[in-house]
Amino acid sequence: MATSRAAAARLEGETAAAARIVWSEERERFETDDKVAYLDYEVKDGGKVMDILHTYVPPSKRGLGLANHLCRAAFSHAQSRSMTIIPTCSYVSETFLPRNPTWKTLVVQSEDLKSSM
Ligand code: COA
Secondary structure: OOOOOHHHHHHHHHHHHHHEEEEEOOOOOEEEOOOOEEEEEEEEEHHOOEEEEEEEEEEHHHOOOHHHHHHHHHHHHHHHHHOOOEEHHHHHHHHHHHHHHHHHHHHHHHHHHHHHH
């Protein structure tokens, strides 16, 4: 039986929503359990700051919200540890934060950055 394009897209969306995100402390990474999509960060300032460096989703899985899920995991993690975030990755600064403005409260202000340099 042929599956309609809309139904297929919906199925893919559900798969993305259900994707389990795993934290790898030693690699400073959040990744899907199949490891194909990930978000890399670096802890700075003695553990007070999470600098999100890079987010990657393979071409076949883009546009399904996977990067959004990875960012939510990273931001929730930072929030639970009272960390602030530097949004070095352009996906975070240009897409995730404008679409999820409540998370902006965790972002390091430029004055804070200058004073910690
Ligand atoms: N910078 C900022 N935003 C980007 C982007 C980039 N480099 N690439 C894509 N986006 C935006 C698109 O505008 C898209 O918007 P749309 O929903 O209106 O189409 C949105 O991301 C899609 O969001 P989402 O589904 O949550 O993201 P994704 O799972 O498709 O993954 C990337 C997005 C950026 C992680 C993925 O395209 C990728 O791995 N690109 C190559 C690596 C890269 O450029 N990483 C970001 C810089 S570190």
